[in-house]
């Protein structure tokens with residue numbers, strides 16, 4: 001939520017900036033943790049969604065672990081206080097350097113995405129005199145029904161190991177002296193709002209798990225990845241994601257054996273709704289057929305609309321004028337730098353402040369300096385309300 005105090009602070013600050021509602025973040029984390037405990041599931045937050053120190057600290061304070069996509073994220077997670085046994089590491093392209101970093105940190109698990117990677121981890125673990133716990137990331141060929149750039153579990157995607165290679169995986173694991181096989185990992189895509197996708201995933205996981213068990217391999221852990229979506233259309237109505245529905249679908253459909261660990265790894269669902277990109281209207285321009293609001297934020301601050309055709313709610317928070325149609329566009333010289341085409345917003349004047357909602361995930365973490373533009377700074381509600 002954006003309070004009056006927050007708006008009066010924004011008026012004094014340089015824009016664009018990122019603003020985080022820390023009460024909403026804590027509310028989201030508390031509910032998530034409560035439901036994880038209810039269903040006996042272990043949560044790992046995917047750092048790649050937002051790795052700001054204040055956000056990581058809140059995640060840590062709620063007893064949630066870390067999911068990392070790079071060696072640097074592993075280092076950051078450990079430096080931020082996450083216990084190594086609560087850190088998992090996926091990624092198709094783990095370099096030797098990254099693997100060594102994670103081995104030295106003694107993380108809970110490498111989620112391996114190719115047979116070659118298993119062999120390299122085994123070799124590097126041997127050379128360091130360490131044992132590596134590994135799971136295999138399985139590509140289950142499940143359609144996440146989301147944007148094609150954030151679909152990861154189809155057989156044409158680069159992620160994971162396909163079932164036809166399992167026999168060879170077992171051979172390689174048997175031949176590897178420095179690894180302990182712990183279980184199976186999945187992650188089929190992002191911004192998934194249709195719970196039947198997770199149901200379908202669980203049903204496939206049961207079959208895959210059986211295959212391993214029948215070969216005499218003990219599957220100690222099942223990691224279902226992240227992917228839970230949020231409501232970008234009406235974030236005020238749904239500020240907290242549907243964790244109950246999501247975890248219940250897993251509880252109802254995944255066969256879990258006594259003692260088995262079940263993990264989930266949401267990123268977006270934890271942080272999207274608590275973040276806003278706050279920006280000023282630099283110009284209002286009347287075109288032949290359209291009116292444009294030209295913001296001081298651009299795709300370099302929030303790339304999702306340009307990259308994935310993503311929709312974010314765009315709101316003029318300092319005008320109470322009559323609503324009118326505008327194309328609300330970014331400052332970068334690319335036509336794809338449009339935040340909302342034909343959006344209904346309050347009558348806008350130069351200098352009005354806009355909030356672009358649901359910008360907490362995959363927003364600031366992808367902020368870049370294209371056009372030599374300044375990086376947008378982060379501000380936190382905890383500091384404003386004091």
Ligand SMILES: *Cc1c(COP(=O)(O)O)cnc(C)c1O
Pocket residue numbers: 046048049067069090091187189190191225226227228265266267268269
């Ligand atoms: C990106 C990613 C996540 C988090 O995805 P969200 O859609 O943000 O929940 C979790 N696990 C893995 C392996 C990922 O690559």
